[in-house]
Amino acid sequence: MDLIQKKQKIEDSDGEEIIQEGEVDENFEQRVQKLLYETDNGLNLYNKPVMPLIYYEFNEDIKQQAEQVINQDKTILPQDKYEKYEKEASKIWDKFYRHHQNNFFKDRHYLEREIPELNHFKVSHQKDETKLYVICEMGCGVGNALFPLKKNYTFFKKVYGFDFSKRAIDVLKANELYDETVFQACVCDLVLDPLPDFERPDLGTLIFVLSAISPENHLMVVRKIFEWMKPGSVLYFRDYGQYDFGQINLSKKKNRKLKDNFYVKHDGVRVYYFSNEEVTSLFTTAGFKQLDVKAHYRYIENRKTKVKMYRVWVQGRYLKE
Numbered sequence: 001m002d003l004i005q006k007k008q009k010i011e012d013s014d015g016e017e018i019i020q021e022g023e024v025d026e027n028f029e030q031r032v033q034k035l036l037y038e039t040d041n042g043l044n045l046y047n048k049p050v051m052p053l054i055y056y057e058f059n060e061d062i063k064q065q066a067e068q069v070i071n072q073d074k075t076i077l078p079q080d081k082y083e084k085y086e087k088e089a090s091k092i093w094d095k096f097y098r099h100h101q102n103n104f105f106k107d108r109h110y111l112e113r114e115i116p117e118l119n120h121f122k123v124s125h126q127k128d129e130t131k132l133y134v135i136c137e138m139g140c141g142v143g144n145a146l147f148p149l150k151k152n153y154t155f156f157k158k159v160y161g162f163d164f165s166k167r168a169i170d171v172l173k174a175n176e177l178y179d180e181t182v183f184q185a186c187v188c189d190l191v192l193d194p195l196p197d198f199e200r201p202d203l204g205t206l207i208f209v210l211s212a213i214s215p216e217n218h219l220m221v222v223r224k225i226f227e228w229m230k231p232g233s234v235l236y237f238r239d240y241g242q243y244d245f246g247q248i249n250l251s252k253k254k255n256r257k258l259k260d261n262f263y264v265k266h267d268g269v270r271v272y273y274f275s276n277e278e279v280t281s282l283f284t285t286a287g288f289k290q291l292d293v294k295a296h297y298r299y300i301e302n303r304k305t306k307v308k309m310y311r312v313w314v315q316g317r318y319l320k321e
Contacts, residue, residue, distance in 0.1 A: 055298060063243060066243040066247075069248050069251050069252060072251070073251040073252075073254060073256075075254055075257060076257050076259065077264070081258075082258050085264055085268060085270055088268070090164050097142065097167040098167050108144050109148055111149060111205075112152065114238075115203070117234050118203075125155035132155055132156065133155050133157065134158045134201045134202050134203075135159055135204070135205070136161065136201035137160070137204075139163055139164075140168070140169075140185060141172070142168050142175070143177075143185075146159050146172075151177070156182070157182075158184070159183045159184070160184050160185070160201065161183070162186050162196055163187065163188070165187075169185050172185050184198065191220070191221060195224060195225070195228040200228070200233065201233060202233050202234075203236065204225065204236070205235070205237075206235060207238045207239070208238065208239055209239070210274075211272040211273070212269065213272070215259060215262055219282055219285060222282050222285075222288075223287070226286045226287045226320060231321060232320070233319075234319050235317070236317055236318075237315060237316045237317070239274055239279075239314055240274065240313060241276075241296075241313055242261060242273045242274065244273055245310050245311050245312075251263075261274075276293050276294070279316055283316065283318045288318035289320075290319075291318065292316060293315070293316035293317075295312055295313065295314050295315075296313040297310070298311040298312075
């Protein structure tokens, strides 16, 4: 097993984060019984071929072997470390965005195929051009969802976003696409602050945000979002799933575990890994009606370093009736 210590950059057509460090598991590929290929060939912004979407079949054998690695990691960081990362979370993310600017997360173009409400809005707007909609990204970072959505769809009259990293909001507002007549973004901590006094959205997104929050605060945050959104609106959720490459990698490294399924990365950023059942319980307990929930099992290979990653992401759509 080779340890890749240098930074890695993924040509990933699905728009997720660039992996900073990882281990190559030479045997894991043998545990994947089936790869499903879905063509998505094209060129990226640098006119290089993007990696096609490749899905793998997750099965009980893969689950058991992943659990074996995860369960061997029994060392939990002390409480004072836990409290330190909790207290300094916003500073850590400010440092993260100061270093990476808008170059870490890729634009989330996959949202167009994952959120059917976008097509519903489009059809409605085509029938009546006065019919316009509002979107809000909660934990918007530097706008990797908001800017592509606004660029590709004309039916958003207002685009809102908030993040608890002031640095992220500064980077977002410095983007040449940030039009103050349409966009409005501010600093807001989902855990500590009341949600902004924005016009309530027709569509909200919570993308790779809840995983960065301590699990004891998950239900409180989702309830806060439910109370804030208006009846008839839909919340799209996407985050890291249990048995993801990242969780297995962190378990192998040791001394990264804060709680079960909750870890801290090398840069101080925390990450939680969800199960489908846990996501369902969180959102329905908070009051949402679940429209769907599913896991994505994606295979990604760094063609330069040959690192093979078996990713697990959980996503769901939730209606406030």
